[in-house]
Amino acid sequence: MSSHYKCSVSALLRGSALAAVSAFALASCSGPAADSSPAASAKPAVEVASKVSEPETDGSTKRLRLLTQDQYLNTLAYVFGPDVRPDAYFPPAQRTDGLLSLGAAKAGITPTRMEVYQKAAVTVSALIVDPTRRNFVITCKPADEKAADRACASKVITDVGRLISRRPLTAEKRDAFVAQANEAATKLKDFYAGLGVALEAMLVSPNVLFVAERSEPDPATPGQYRLDAYSLATRLSLFLWNAAPDDELLKAAQSGEIHTAKGMAKQVDRMLASARLDQGVRALFDDMYGFDTFNALSKDTSVYPTFTGQALTDAREETLRVVVDHLLRQNGDYRDLFTTRETFISPALAAIYRLPAPPRWTKYEFPEGSQRAGILTHISFLATHSHPARSSATLRGKALRELLLCQPVPPPPANVDFSAVENPKGNLRTARDRVNFHLENPVCAGCHKITDPMGLALENFDGEGRFRETERGAPIDVSGSLDGKAFKDVVGLGQALHDHPALTSCVVKRTYAYATGAPTSNADRPLLAYFNTRFGEQGYKMPDLMRTIALSKSFAQISEKAPAAPGKTASLPSSQTAAATSN
Amino acid sequence: MTEFNRRRVLRGMLNGGAVTVGLPLLNTFLNGNGNAMADGTSMPVRFGTWFWGLGMSKSIFVPKQTGANYELPEEIESLRPIQKHMNLLTNLTAYRDGAFFCHYTGWVVFRTGSSPQVNDQAPGESVDVTIANQIGRSTRFKSLTAAATGDIRTVVSYENANTPNSSEVSPLNLYTRLFGADFQNPNAPTFTPSPKVMVRKSALSSVVDEIKDLEKVVGAEDKARLDQYFTGLRHLEQQFDHQLTKPEPRPACVPAAAPKEAQTGNEAQLVRQRHKLMSELLAMAAACDQTRVFNLSWSNASSNTTKPGYDKPHHTCTHEEGVDEKLGYQVNASWFARRSFEAWAEYVQAFANIKEGDGTLLDNCFIMANTDVAYARVHSLEGMPAFTAGKAGGKIKTGLHVDCKDGQGTSLGFTAMKIMGLDTESWGTKSNQTSKTISEILA
Structure with missing residues (x-):
């Protein structure tokens, strides 16, 4: 320190x-x-x-x-x-x-x-x-x-x-x-x-x-x-x-x-x-990106022998290092976190990235044209949103929606029968073949089309985040779309995410809630819109956003009704009054 | 405190009026039969819980006979050594009451008496807490909660809606908490109250006054949280009192040496290693009267236990594995379930292995075990299984299979409350409210 x-x-x-x-x-x-x-x-x-x-x-x-x-x-x-x-x-x-x-x-x-x-x-x-x-x-x-x-x-x-x-x-x-x-x-x-x-x-x-x-x-x-x-x-x-x-x-x-x-x-x-x-920025992003998952994450070592306890610790650290380096040291654009090829590699991670092991944490840039671009392609994101012994397009898509775009994905219905996905005959070789089952079934399709098309773009990475071109001998198709923006591979997904308007409004919403210690409400919308506009005007720089929030009136002012001013309730907005009386 | 200071304190005690008390032989404290203390008070009855995730495979789990001497079906064959110590309850129902969260609703109904209306948010305190508030006040720990899952997020106990009781996930930490430096062996030949503990206890009184300032600045809802803090402070005071009081001898209290730090990981065999150590530690904690309420979980509701060489953890497996056409059940899901029931047998056995009076520690326990669903594949909350173990000091019959005939799952928790001496007319809310005990198992 x-x-x-x-x-x-x-x-x-x-x-x-x-x-x-x-x-x-x-x-x-x-x-x-x-x-x-x-x-x-x-x-x-x-x-x-x-x-x-x-x-x-x-x-x-x-x-x-x-x-x-x-x-x-x-x-x-x-x-x-x-x-x-x-x-x-x-x-x-x-x-x-x-x-x-x-x-x-x-x-x-x-x-x-x-x-x-x-x-x-x-x-x-x-x-x-x-x-x-x-x-x-x-x-x-x-x-x-x-x-x-x-x-x-x-x-x-x-x-x-x-x-x-x-x-x-x-x-x-x-x-x-x-x-x-x-x-x-x-x-x-x-x-x-x-x-x-x-x-x-x-x-x-x-x-x-x-x-x-x-x-x-x-x-x-x-x-x-x-x-x-x-x-x-x-x-x-x-x-x-x-x-x-x-x-x-x-x-x-x-x-x-x-x-x-x-x-x-x-x-x-x-x-x-x-x-x-x-320390503060690490805490914010560790929380926002749900990295507490690492505290209980484990992989099937018979399938992923390189995913050791050290790799687990280092995967979390890698992304936090990139966050700090990109957002603070370089004062970079928040959106570029999802496209940057710059990262940090430790000996344990090098095994999974298939790179020569450095003696200690070392800054590294994946070559141009690499499929490793942005923190979505980090082992942290790929491994935490996978099963212990295989990848999951759905979990990854869901995480992308919920953690990065603040868009909740509904849970699966209670009585769903997933056994179709099991495919005992083995004729469905890739994840895309299997999740297409969801998309054919109207009950499943409603939610799965929210998560799967972008999750599938990450299928070049297995359950521990290692790169692969094929699954069970079949080539992996990683094309897809994110809310109308089509792409051919994960680099395109990173770019689509980079350009997605919800990416910045989400980090604004989370940062303000984190700063004030309370969930935001509909009443905060104009305020959040203001923060988001300022964020954009300042080139999506995280320290600037934190500064704007810290110096805002809302950060220091407290919504507390003055003690018993007569007739105060009469000034309630009509919608609230209506809600109060209809209860 | 450094060694230097410790010695200094001990030396200081000679002038400080601390006493050293010689203790008489252990057995003179027990009556002739060994089932009660010499003054006639009976051995305390303890309450325990056990949790496993993802239910069972009905066709190979539910026995064909009810009552005593039932034949154990394939999936629970491993229960044979403890069959006489336990009861198997089948066909219990948890009611959804308008909200349903796949792997949450079922077990929360069993533990809190109400169907949760928000996912991952309990409707109120859990049964172990209710019972601990009644019987856990006199021991060093009001209750102890451990999980073999290795995941600190494993929750089976709620102090109240917003406050889960965290689980101890490291056997070594659990050991240290129980039998580390602050443990007073009840059978030690001498007893020396620590002057440091005396002043420590006194110092807490300054803290109590601070709550008053805070109460002035917080709203009504947060006042409850300060009350809870206050309860925690009282708990610390009580622990100091314990350290300052000569403990009753407990002949059954023979703590083992500290375990090595257990390996982490979700593989069934690793979970089992932690589970075994935790079962033994909790049993010894009860034998040493360090607590009278204890909880252990074998797995989470959405169990992430893994099987070597199989690509799906338990939860995923229950949803995705096909039913074997010939056998009529999911083979791998049953593999996981069987590991769960072996663990249940191990847990019960840990209590049965400890002699207490003329019987065993288990005879003076009532343990309830429950799960989150009946059939995990479709999250069914009808036909749910549960277990009990122990005779609760003679209040419970064991060795039975009871078909509860679609009865309320909450009747198990309610039975536990009645046995543990709670004066309550009913338990639970809405459809889960019950005033019915499981009379078949009452002695």
Whole structure:
């Protein structure tokens, strides 16, 4: 992990971000470093003149979100040092409107999950007070190591509390934890052990595990609500970095700077320029592309001996590397992700791609004319949307529709008999022959024509993503069409997808939902249309889209009705009133 | 905590008033018959569940006879060693009530009493949670859930509609959670409460106050989530209490050494390796009274278990494989189903292998096993099978095949609730609502 900012770099040297906010750390935390890390990402945003302006909305929804596993771990690593990564596996949230992260706004905490948090807290706290590394985080010394020390405990608890709760602790809360640290230190006759016990408790606090967004009246617009400064900082940081805010962002919240247009833009640009953006963009795309599937994916090794556990891990990594490289390093057009021949190859993937194995991850460009073009032809997409021992045109077509175009495909009817597809006589050799059965049967055809014509274009790749020209001796026909656009092979499919209007509107919709932590609704349509137009005006650059969303009014404003204004209900739109009365 | 600190704490305890208690011989805590504690309280009755995906092949699964001593048909031949310990229930129905999700509706009706109206979203808490809230409060773990599938997304238990209980998928992790550093062997000769745990418990009280602030800023729906968090906090407190209390001796509690990390993968044999370790660990967890409620799943509802050299995983196979004209069933689908029933036998046997009092641990358990469909090929929810195992401390008869004659699938969960002492008149909603127990198996 490296950072764009001098203060963070120095903090890293000392092991934690906490050191950076302490008096013992280098004092200045000023501006981007000119000689920033080699991971320097998107170029500073250049304002492109716009023909559109953000439509008026009531703002987004206020949420109680549960920190995801990665948000929790990223925050710990940032605050306490990159070596602080406890084994903490949280149950996955329920995928909601295409995103796991939206499930986090509904999920509760089970007793089992509480145990996981507590175990992680014990591990983290033990590392913090460990004699060999305690100076990284505990930047004061107790007068007597064998006794309580109010001043030092108070300092650590204040600093840690602010970073992990994403706002300063109230004096009352701080005093309660300090009292616990002192009591425990006295009982255990050990300052550090006592402090450790208080830190354990802080780490399982609901203010750490839950993100409770708070709102306040927006002084600029009477009747309108907005996120309070710390909630806004947290929403922004979870969106761009998939972690809690850093010291500087919290300072901008504390001073109120974040509520000014200029101040907010400064923070957003700083965060977009940081190397921590990689982590945020990876999280967004990992979620959006459904890569949690990898956690349970396995292939029949008797059919696919090269599809090892390492290949599985690397396949996910390959696509995320391309996403980061293309969208951030090169500031590329989102649509070109589906046509680019540039990728990264690892030794395990080289076996499946049938390339000479590089010694380590290496950037690679498939030759012109190659059928490998765009992330649809990555092993990740091809293998996750296949069966354990064979490819599936239907699964691939369905994934393309649902993940990339935001078009839900209905599930098969309950009483369907699939045995025709089995073809025991073996006269149907290719996948196309077999799925044509679906298309002949009107009951099946309705849905299968949504998925199969584009899925079949990927049939040059088997169930693990290896290239093939024939199936059971018969040549594979990979021609097809996507919503009226015909193509002759997978390169054509990539291009058709690239040009499909739903490709960009889908990523806009998902990114906005992800940013605000809530599914979009019909009421958001004008807003999403605006974001999409801006996205286009700016050449479909992902950092620009993220910037537009982060700086939009809807991102910061909260749709919350003002308390009991008389006659307020009379102004409900007529459709809602009708719905309300017809219930 | 480092070794250095641990030693320091132990040294500190000499002044801190911690006590070391010598424990008397184990058996003096049991009465003469060994089926109850010396003070007359009987052995706890535990509740367990087991899940397998994709039903069965009716023609070679459903026995021709009902009652005792029925002949085991081909597909469930492997149940012979446990036939006397279990009951086979056939012909149960799960009602759709206006919504149907192929591999979800059926098992969710059995587990929650209601037909889900949204895919992958439970209508409410599952039966194991209802029972655990009744009988699981006094043990270290309210309940334990594990899955042999290797997939953390395997869900068979719901705390409530939006909160699935995640499954432990690594036998080693399950072992560590149960018998790792925090385990207190109930049969240890001495007992020393840890001063660190005492202060840890005390520190949690500061956290409880924080909920109050949050409650002020969230809506009604989210208040329920904070309540749940609060329950979780209480659970932690309770675990600390356990660590600070001298445990009752449990002669049957003899944990094995830690298993090696099991291989991942969906191949039936690998799933079986994990399943065996998990069955034994859950049985020992019950024997050591670490929990009184446990869930294990052999496969997912859309089971992705694979057979070496065969190109379709279990779920795909049930849909795509033709029915063998001569045999009258899907040969490979039955191969998968047979592996499932072997695993069920293994699970039940793990509990039967542990002696408790003058019987076995299984005698003091009630385990229910269910699936998602009767005939996977067409997702039928009529004619569904289920199993029970164990005598529930004498409340249940075993060794029977009961034809439930299209009865409600929810009668199984309702029976479990009644046996476990829940004071409830009925269970389930709409067509799945029932107030009928499966009387044939009640002792």
